[in-house]
Structure formats: C-alpha cells, structure tokens
Amino acid sequence: MNIVIIPAFFQTKSRKTLGSFFLEQARALQQKGHKVTILYCDTYSIKCVKDWFAYNEEKSEIIEGIQIYRNRCFCPLKHGIEGHREAFAQGIQKLYDQYMQENRPDIIHAHCCVWAGYAAMKLSEQIGIPYVVTEHATLFQLHRDEISEKNDKVIRKIFQKAARVICVSGAFAKLIESYRPDIDVVGNVVNCDAFVPRVDSEKHRGIRFLTVCYMEEEAQLYKKGIDILIQAWTEVVKRYTDVKLVIGGGGSAKTKVEQWVEEQGISKYVEFTGALDRKQVIQEMQSCDCFVLPSRYETFGVVYIEAMACGKPVIAVANGGPDDFVKPFNGLLIKPGAEELVQAFYEMIGHLTRGNYYQEEKISNYIKSKFSYEAIAEQLEAIYNSIKSA
Incomplete structure (x- = not known):
C-alpha cells in the first residue's frame, strides 16, 4: 500500500527528536512492506522572521529509510491555531503536486487535526483519496x-469527513467523542530493536531516577509537571541521600529549572544532561533505575513506553494516556500532586532497594507485545484495509 503521512509538526536539524513517533510509525509501516512518504510544511509568521531567514532544512531527504519532502510558507498576518491553516494546507498541496503526481497514494494519514488534518482533508478533496486522522494534541x-x-x-x-479517526489512548478518545463517537484507539509506537534492556548492567552508586522532556517554554514545564517534580524531589532528598535525579532535555526554559534546583539547595542531587539525541536518550534510559514524569496531562506519553521497553519501571500520573499501559508490574500510576509524588518516590525506592520487585524482561516484553513496530503496523493495516474494502 502507498501511504502519505502528514504530521502537524516534525523534527528539525536542531530538534532531532521532535515528533519522533511520526517517523517511528512510518518506519513500522515500511517494515511491513508499505511505501511511505512524509510531506511537511514549516510555517512562519512575522514574529518568526529571523527563523525564516535562518531556515536550512532539506527540501528532500531520506531519514531512516523514509522519504521526506518539505517546504516552508510565510503567514504574515497571524500564526498559531488561527493563522496557518490555509498556508499549511497550500504548502502540502504544493509538495504533492511537485513530488507525488506519479506516485498516487492509497491512503493519506494525518497526525493532529490542527492542521495536518485540514491539509489532508483538502488534499483528499483534490485527488479523491481517503484520509485518516490520528489525534495527539493536548489542545483539546x-x-x-x-x-x-x-x-x-x-x-x-x-x-x-475522515474515513477513520484514531486516538492514541482510550481517555483521549472519550475527550473528543463529541466531534465523532466512532474512534479507534491505536497507541504510539516504540522501536523495540533500539529501546532494549541493557545487556551489561552498568554499576552506579545509589538509585538513579530519570526524566526527559523538551524545555523550550515555561508552559512546557507546567504541562510536564517539572515544578511538581522539583518540589517532590526536595522532600525526597531530606530522607534519602544516595539518590540522583537526572533531567534530560534542552531549551531556553531549562535555566528556570536550574534556578528552581538551586533555590531549593538540591543541586548535588540533580544532574542536567542538556539536549539529547535519540541514541543518548536510549543510553540514559538504559542507565537509570526508574523513569519519572509527573505530567499534568498526556494524550499518550511515548517516553514512558520507551523507558519500559528498556525494562525500566515508571512513575506516571493518572492523567489520560499512561492510564492505558502503566500497571502494578511495570510502575506506579498516581494521583496528581507533589505529596503523591513524594510517596511514590518512597515506594519506588523501597522496591528498588529490595531488588527483584520489577522484572526487566517482563516489562520490556509487555511493551513489545503492545507497541512494537509489528504490533502497531498490524493495527493500522487493519484500519487501512477496512477503508479500501468499504
């Protein structure tokens, strides 16, 4: 089957892991024998004029075996949700006209209604090919x-108008069912050939917790609960001193987190790695004892399943996405709040100190059975085939 994927955002040369799950899904489909092409348009408003002139993304490139066609468009009056809908759709149409005329797809698959879904709908109207929308956006x-x-x-x-609508979690499907009640649930995908338990157990002192997130804006810190994480960690290190919290990720808002850590006087218990590429994320996950991210809301939460694919237990908040896959044998699913997180840290430290409570192989195999390339590609194939046979 020939599939065109349109993501609402995509990786750049400076942010190589942005929207990584779009590329991972494309690779999963390709490995099942499908031809997959990604079309993406970068949009800029007058506020982003410096970025427009500094633009250096490739118009055509192959990333991990997937053909990417890309362009950029300028939205002089307004950006964001109001401004770039038409510009983005026109950019995608131009890419299709330029590169895909002789390569007619069977399915258009958009990731995020705003506004990849709009571009897919307009393209579908032009070429008469059905489209699917997978919704990920916390916007809703x-x-x-x-x-x-x-x-x-x-x-x-x-x-x-979409042939099918997919959500990445059951809770998220319920959230948008007012738009359309018949929603499929297909989780995000993880590369279980790359994210694997470490063969040689690295020896490190004490217990090592890891969190990974983008810190481009302070709003992201709030969404990911980094303020709650620092509050809780401040209490944890009053009881336990042989522990370390590793914070992975870069961005201009990282200085805010560093400031919080310094103000709380816990710098000796916190390590900042800075921006991480994919390989470094894997290394950090393999080296930690537990992954923790107390997000206020997640439509899914790819980082949790990546850590679990490495055999690591996780601490997550019951906020939507993680509710589907965090179980007693692979982590702790808690209520939101700093005190709840403190207690979760205490419980996790107790389990990890005693040893053998969490079984790496069992945790990793669970993720492989639900979110591997093969598992997710089979679910998508079934949806695509049902559309083609309708």
Whole structure:
C-alpha cells in the first residue's frame, strides 16, 4: 500500500527528536512492506522572521529509510491555531503536486487535526483519496476554551469527513467523542530493536531516577509537571541521600529549572544532561533505575513506553494516556500532586532497594507485545484495509 503521512509538526536539524513517533510509525509501516512518504510544511509568521531567514532544512531527504519532502510558507498576518491553516494546507498541496503526481497514494494519514488534518482533508478533496486522522494534541484538554467557534466548526468537519479517526489512548478518545463517537484507539509506537534492556548492567552508586522532556517554554514545564517534580524531589532528598535525579532535555526554559534546583539547595542531587539525541536518550534510559514524569496531562506519553521497553519501571500520573499501559508490574500510576509524588518516590525506592520487585524482561516484553513496530503496523493495516474494502 502507498501511504502519505502528514504530521502537524516534525523534527528539525536542531530538534532531532521532535515528533519522533511520526517517523517511528512510518518506519513500522515500511517494515511491513508499505511505501511511505512524509510531506511537511514549516510555517512562519512575522514574529518568526529571523527563523525564516535562518531556515536550512532539506527540501528532500531520506531519514531512516523514509522519504521526506518539505517546504516552508510565510503567514504574515497571524500564526498559531488561527493563522496557518490555509498556508499549511497550500504548502502540502504544493509538495504533492511537485513530488507525488506519479506516485498516487492509497491512503493519506494525518497526525493532529490542527492542521495536518485540514491539509489532508483538502488534499483528499483534490485527488479523491481517503484520509485518516490520528489525534495527539493536548489542545483539546488544555486549551479547548481557546478554540474559536469558526475553528471548532472546521475541526468538526475534518473529523467527520475522515474515513477513520484514531486516538492514541482510550481517555483521549472519550475527550473528543463529541466531534465523532466512532474512534479507534491505536497507541504510539516504540522501536523495540533500539529501546532494549541493557545487556551489561552498568554499576552506579545509589538509585538513579530519570526524566526527559523538551524545555523550550515555561508552559512546557507546567504541562510536564517539572515544578511538581522539583518540589517532590526536595522532600525526597531530606530522607534519602544516595539518590540522583537526572533531567534530560534542552531549551531556553531549562535555566528556570536550574534556578528552581538551586533555590531549593538540591543541586548535588540533580544532574542536567542538556539536549539529547535519540541514541543518548536510549543510553540514559538504559542507565537509570526508574523513569519519572509527573505530567499534568498526556494524550499518550511515548517516553514512558520507551523507558519500559528498556525494562525500566515508571512513575506516571493518572492523567489520560499512561492510564492505558502503566500497571502494578511495570510502575506506579498516581494521583496528581507533589505529596503523591513524594510517596511514590518512597515506594519506588523501597522496591528498588529490595531488588527483584520489577522484572526487566517482563516489562520490556509487555511493551513489545503492545507497541512494537509489528504490533502497531498490524493495527493500522487493519484500519487501512477496512477503508479500501468499504
């Protein structure tokens, strides 16, 4: 089958792991014998004029075996949810006209309704090919009141005209069922050939906790619960001194987190790695004892399943996405709040200190059975085939 994927955001030369799950899914489909092409348009407003002139992304490249076609467009008046809908769709149409005329797809698969879904709908209308939308965006949980009536109507149209709509978690499907009730649930994918338990157990002193997130803006710190993490960790190190919290990720807001750590006087118990590429993320996950991220909301939470694919238990908040896959044998699913996180740290340290409570192989195999390339590709194939046979 010939599949065109349109993501709402995608990796750049400076942020190589951004939207990594789109590329991972493309690779999963390719390994099952499908031809996959990604079309993506970078959009810029007047506020981003410096980035426009500094743009150096490749128009055509092959990343991990997947053909990527990319361009950029300028939205001089307004950016964000209101501004770049038409510009993004036009950019995708230009890419299709330029590169795909002789390579007609069987399915268009958009990731995120705003506005990859819109581009897919417009392209579908032009070429008569059905489209699927997988929704990932926390927009519908955190910023739904900011969606204008006009845009809400467009979003509803996109979902209703799609051949199928997919959500990455059951909780998220319930959240957007007012747009369309018949929603499939297919989780994100993890490369279980790369994210694997470490063969040679690295020896390190004490217990090592890891968190990984983008820290480009302070809003991301709030969404990912990094403020709660630092509050909780401040209490944990009052009881335990042979512990370390490793914070992976870069961005301008990292200085804010460093400031919090310094103000709390816990610098000796915290390590900042800076920005990590894919290989470094794997190394950090293999080296930690537990992954923790107390996000206020996650539509899914790829980093949790990546850590579990490495055999590591996780601490996550029951906030939507992780509810589907965090079980007693692979981690702790807690209520939101700093005190709850403190107690989870205490419980996890107790389990890890006693040893053998969490079994690496069992945790890793569970993720492989649910979210490996093969597992996710088979679910998508079934959806695509049902569309083609309808």
